[in-house]
Amino acid sequence: MFFDQVQPLTLSDFDYELPEELIAQYPAEKRDGSRLLVLNKKTGAVAHQHFPNVVDYLNSGDVLIVNETKVFPARLFAMKDKTDTSVEVFMLRELGKELWEVLVKPARKVRVGNKLVIDGKYTCDVIDNTVSGGRVIRFESNGETVYEMLDQVGKWPLPPYIKRQAEALDKERYQTVYAHDYGAVAAPTAGLHFTDEILAELRAKGVVVKSVLLHVGLGTFRPVSVEDLGRHHMDSEEFIVPEDTVEAIKTAKASGNRVVAVGTTVVRALESAVVTPNGLKPMRGWTDKFIKPPFEFKVIDSLITNFHQPKSTLLMLVSALSTRDMIIKAYKAAIAENYRFFSYGDAMFIR
Numbered sequence: 001m002f003f004d005q006v007q008p009l010t011l012s013d014f015d016y017e018l019p020e021e022l023i024a025q026y027p028a029e030k031r032d033g034s035r036l037l038v039l040n041k042k043t044g045a046v047a048h049q050h051f052p053n054v055v056d057y058l059n060s061g062d063v064l065i066v067n068e069t070k071v072f073p074a075r076l077f078a079m080k081d082k083t084d085t086s087v088e089v090f091m092l093r094e095l096g097k098e099l100w101e102v103l104v105k106p107a108r109k110v111r112v113g114n115k116l117v118i119d120g121k122y123t124c125d126v127i128d129n130t131v132s133g134g135r136v137i138r139f140e141s142n143g144e145t146v147y148e149m150l151d152q153v154g155k156w157p158l159p160p161y162i163k164r165q166a167e168a169l170d171k172e173r174y175q176t177v178y179a180h181d182y183g184a185v186a187a188p189t190a191g192l193h194f195t196d197e198i199l200a201e202l203r204a205k206g207v208v209v210k211s212v213l214l215h216v217g218l219g220t221f222r223p224v225s226v227e228d229l230g231r232h233h234m235d236s237e238e239f240i241v242p243e244d245t246v247e248a249i250k251t252a253k254a255s256g257n258r259v260v261a262v263g264t265t266v267v268r269a270l271e272s273a274v275v276t277p278n279g280l281k282p283m284r285g286w287t288d289k290f291i292k293p294p295f296e297f298k299v300i301d302s303l304i305t306n307f308h309q310p311k312s313t314l315l316m317l318v319s320a321l322s323t324r325d326m327i328i329k330a331y332k333a334a335i336a337e338n339y340r341f342f343s344y345g346d347a348m349f350i351r
Contacts, residue, residue, distance in 0.1 A: 060206025061257035070179035073154025183215035190263035
């Protein structure tokens with residue numbers, strides 16, 4: 001029996017040392033130009049490949065599930081009306097037409113009743129506080145939707161470990177080629193490596209490509225602050241598992257084929273849609289599911305993912321698919337081979 005299954009793991013068990021220079025600050029020159037570490041989740045065997053080789057590891061009848069969420073340029077810079085106070089506004093989620101939950105900085109200077117002016121022509125009113133320290137704002141309509149406004153003046157919400165300002169290239173590269181529905185403030189980064197050509201190769205090979213939707217929230221970067229993992233609570237994220245995806249998964253399972261998730265967000269969406277004792281069901285809702293070892297996966301068999309931060313819930317999730325010891329060993333092998341880490345870094349296939 002694996003160590004992970006014998007005694008509860010704590011936050012410190014998911015720590016590892018990463019040289020700062022291996023944190024990718026820019027994407028690879030080509031979208032599919034990353035490396036691919038392939039890990040056998042049963043034996044711990046590691047192979048070093050390049051991302052286009054992922055086609056070789058999927059078989060006819062396997063189902064590849066992607067997350068079609070679309071990142072929007074969520075960071076805005078505003079001025080308090082009739083003052084010289086500058087405010088950063090980070091858009092979190094749409095609550096209704098022109099009504100949004102946001103984070104503001106500096107928070108102490110933004111109060112209910114304030115009016116904010118963005119780019120000299122867009123205005124919004126601060127109408128409420130949130131329990132998490134954010135604000136609720138209402139935009140004044142000027143004929144454009146909020147998303148159209150964001151396309152004009154919003155900045156791309158790069159994660160905090162990318163130590164630079166967003167640039168023009170991020171508009172294309174911090175978005176998957178199959179992104180469809182606006183709603184994410186962080187990219188489902190495992191999908192950033194896929195090109196239309198790779199997806200076409202997979203389909204030609206007989207791999208079934210289906211989708212789910214999970215709008216990635218800012219909580220994906222929120223650190224775990226308690227050593228006892230049983231006390232950590234995930235932020236809720238909206239997800240949809242459509243009926244055609246469920247049917248494709250059931251067909252694959254019945255035929256002995258694999259379900260391969262592209263990214264941890266796909267894993268959380270699918271495993272959240274399992275309704276005992278009836279199994280996977282089409283579902284729309286919100287999930288705060290925290291997947292950590294030990295965990296019995298009901299849907300997915302394999303996972304394509306990036307390399308995750310120490311002590312992160314994402315690292316815990318991938319460890320649940322194998323073991324903590326195997327994943328940490330694979331990460332050390334990646335570090336020894338100078339793989340690039342995190343959102344714009346290299347990829348890993350846990351098979």
